[in-house]
Each structure stands twice: as structure tokens, then as C-alpha cells.
Amino acid sequence: xxxxxxxxxxxxxxxxxxxxxxxxxxxxxxxxxxxxxxxxxxxxxxxxxxxxxxxxxxxxxxxxxxxxxxxxxxxxxxxxxxxxxxxxxxxxxxxxxxxxxxxxxxxxxxxxxxxxxxxxxxxxxxxxxxxxxxxxxxxxxxxxxxxxxxxxxxxxxxxxxxxxxxxxxxxxxxxxxxxxxxxxxxxxxxxxxxxxxxxxxxxxxxxxxxxxxxxxxxxxxxxxxxxxxxxxxxxxxxxxxxxxxxxxxxxxxxxxxxxxxxxxxxxxxxxxxxxxxxxxxxxxxxxxxxxxxxxxxxxxxxxxxxxxxxxxxxxxxxxxxxxxxxxxxxxxxxxxxxxxxxxxxxxxxxxxxxxxxxxxxxxxxxxxxxxxxxxxxxxxx
Numbered sequence: 001x002x003x004x005x006x007x008x009x010x011x012x013x014x015x016x017x018x019x020x021x022x023x024x025x026x027x028x029x030x031x032x033x034x035x036x037x038x039x040x041x042x043x044x045x046x047x048x049x050x051x052x053x054x055x056x057x058x059x060x061x062x063x064x065x066x067x068x069x070x071x072x073x074x075x076x077x078x079x080x081x082x083x084x085x086x087x088x089x090x091x092x093x094x095x096x097x098x099x100x101x102x103x104x105x106x107x108x109x110x111x112x113x114x115x116x117x118x119x120x121x122x123x124x125x126x127x128x129x130x131x132x133x134x135x136x137x138x139x140x141x142x143x144x145x146x147x148x149x150x151x152x153x154x155x156x157x158x159x160x161x162x163x164x165x166x167x168x169x170x171x172x173x174x175x176x177x178x179x180x181x182x183x184x185x186x187x188x189x190x191x192x193x194x195x196x197x198x199x200x201x202x203x204x205x206x207x208x209x210x211x212x213x214x215x216x217x218x219x220x221x222x223x224x225x226x227x228x229x230x231x232x233x234x235x236x237x238x239x240x241x242x243x244x245x246x247x248x249x250x251x252x253x254x255x256x257x258x259x260x261x262x263x264x265x266x267x268x269x270x271x272x273x274x275x276x277x278x279x280x281x282x283x284x285x286x287x288x289x290x291x292x293x294x295x296x297x298x299x300x301x302x303x304x305x306x307x308x309x310x311x312x313x314x315x316x317x318x319x320x321x322x323x324x325x326x327x328x329x330x331x332x333x334x335x336x337x338x339x340x341x342x343x344x345x346x347x348x349x350x351x352x353x354x355x356x357x358x359x360x361x362x363x364x365x366x367x368x369x370x371x372x373x374x375x376x377x378x379x380x381x
Contacts, residue, residue: 071089210289228312232310235305272285354372
């Protein structure tokens with residue numbers, strides 16, 4: 001990846017070179033600089049410089065940071081489309097850094113964006129933009145890519161923040177630093193960052209079927225946080241999280257065993273939900289296609305079959321491959337719940353197992369399985 005200059009400079013930081021490595025014009029008065037150093041016990045953290053206790057500019061036009069925030073809300077969604085970002089908003093010599101790539105000019109950065117468009121077909125989602133310093137703006141984003149050169153086209157997901165420094169002399173962006181949520185060492189060149197890329201190249205086979213709609217809000221080294229839109233399921237009682245009891249009943253409903261004999265397209269995944277700690281109350285569920293309205297669905301032929309609307313919400317998700325035995329599923333749920341609590345996130349009781357593949361037609365090492373836990377609350381702030 002390093003040789004192809006993979007990067008996620010979705011935006012970056014603080015006026016280091018553009019402000020702190022040279023003397024500002026006398027027209028800007030004297031400024032005092034403070035160095036904020038964030039050090040992780042497991043890895044070094046690059047120095048982060050920002051302006052504090054600045055004296056007012058003398059005979060200069062003040063930088064309208066609020067206007068730049070609004071500009072980024074409009075401009076950044078075009079990062080990978082045909083319009084592209086507005087290069088005139090950046091100094092020609094800009095310090096771009098992410099954990100595995102760096103550029104020192106706007107031309108280099110734009111070339112890297114063009115390369116990503118060819119190799120990965122990236123999708124960029126901007127969550128928010130905020131002023132975080134006198135000459136500093138921070139953004140939070142999600143980036144989803146598919147590596148088109150590999151036959152299985154693996155999906156790579158990165159989330160994080162970018163800190164952009166503003167040159168007070170030009171009012172343009174002069175530095176840009178990315179921080180990925182999935183790693184601790186965000187300092188260039190990060191072997192941890194490179195490994196994070198390679199881990200995502202593994203084979204997961206996802207059938208070409210409709211799935212519930214969700215947006216990835218955050219991806220850490222161990223799990224994802226997703227925002228699910230509402231969806232409808234047909235369900236019945238099961239016997240255990242990894243079991244298949246009840247599947248033929250709910251599959252029969254969508255294959256035409258209903259009040260109007262309507263056949264409904266198959267979707268993925270098949271959910272098994274446990275609502276209590278002991279997983280003694282289990283239901284097995286198939287998701288109804290999104291274009292179907294609840295009121296228009298045919299009634300089940302059997303009382304043990306139920307239609308239910310899931311309101312959606314925020315869920316934490318741990319993905320894994322292989323055959324999802326009950327022991328494995330319970331261990332994955334335990335690991336996920338412990339990680340959430342450690343990170344200060346409040347999980348609800350119970351969990352869901354999502355199985356995406358037909359076990360009779362899929363090699364176990366390519367299976368896509370997920371454990372989901374709904375969250376009581378979550379904020380990207």
C-alpha cells in the first residue's frame with residue numbers, strides 16, 4: 001500500500017510549518033506558541049503545535065474561520081467526485097500527513113486523491129466540521145473503499161478526524177493531519193497503520209443481496225459503530241444463537257407460504273437475536289426488502305410467525321469469519337461488550353448474530369459473520 005501511496009488525507013492539521021516554523025509578518029504582531037504533546041504509552045505521538053494567547057492582528061484582515069467551516073461543509077463532500085475540492089482554498093505548499101502517506105504540496109495531495117479514485121472507488125462521508133483553535137479546524141469523517149485490483153474487491157473502512165491549519169497571512173489551509181480511530185500510533189510512517197490496511201484485505205464473501213441500510217460512524221481496531229435505518233423482519237422463536245431452528249419457517253414466509261402466496265426477495269443477513277443475558281429467549285429473523293411497506297405485507301399463515309418493525313438505532317459490530325458455533329458467538333459477544341465498556345460506551349442487554357452466507361455453499365474461512373449489540377447512547381463529539 002505504501003508503494004501505491006494509499007492515503008486517507010481526508011483533512012489535516014495544525015499550522016506547524018506554515019505558522020510555527022517561520023516568523024510571521026510584523027503586521028501580525030507577536031504571537032506566543034505553545035506545544036501540546038500527546039503521548040501514548042504504546043507509541044510516540046507527533047508534536048502538535050497551535051497558537052495560544054495570540055495578540056490581535058495589526059493592520060491585517062482577520063481570518064473568517066466561521067466562513068471556512070461553512071466552506072468545508074460544502075467542499076469536502078466533493079473530495080472524490082468529478083467536481084473535486086477547490087484547490088484555491090489551499091496554499092501551494094501544504095503539509096499533508098496521514099499514518100502512511102505524506103505530501104508537501106496541494107498538487108501532490110490532488111494526485112493522491114486521483115490515484116485513490118482509480119484503485120479504490122472511495123466514498124467519503126463528512127460528519128461534522130468545527131473550529132478547534134484560533135487558526136485550526138477539525139473535521140470528522142468516514143471513508144469506505146473497495147480495492148478494485150483484487151478479485152474479491154475487499155472493503156476498506158477508515159474513520160477519524162483531520163485537523164487543518166490556517167495560514168493567517170493568506171487565509172488558506174496550510175497544513176492537514178489525519179488521525180485514524182483504528183490505530184494508536186498515527187505518526188508517519190506508522191507500521192501499525194500499514195498493518196491496519198493489510199488486515200482489511202482479507203476475504204469476506206458477502207452475497208449480492210439487499211441488506212439493512214446503515215452508516216458507519218466509527219471504526220476502531222476491534223469493532224465498528226453503525227447507525228441503522230429502520231427495517232422490517234419476519235421472525236419466529238429459535239433455540240440458540242448459532243442454531244437454525246425456525247429458519248425454514250421464516251424462509252417459507254418469504255417463499256410464498258403467506259396469506260397471498262406472495263414471493264418476497266431474499267435478503268442478507270439472517271439475524272438471530274438474544275434478548276437476555278443467558279440467551280434463553282432467542283428469535284431467528286429474515287429482513288424484508290426496504291421497498292415493502294409494513295401495511296402491505298401479507299399475513300403469516302402460522303401463529304408462530306411474526307412481522308415486526310425494527311426501529312434501527314446505533315449498534316456496535318464485531319465482524320468475524322468461520323463457522324459461528326455457540327461458543328464462538330458467546331466469546332465474540334463477551335469481547336465486544338468488554339471493549340465497549342472499556343471505551344466508555346453503554347451497551348444494551350442482549351445481542352444479535354448476523355450470518356451472511358449459506359453455510360452449505362461457502363468456505364468457512366470466507367464466511368462473513370457479525371455480532372451486534374445495540375447501544376443506549378453514542379456521540380461522535
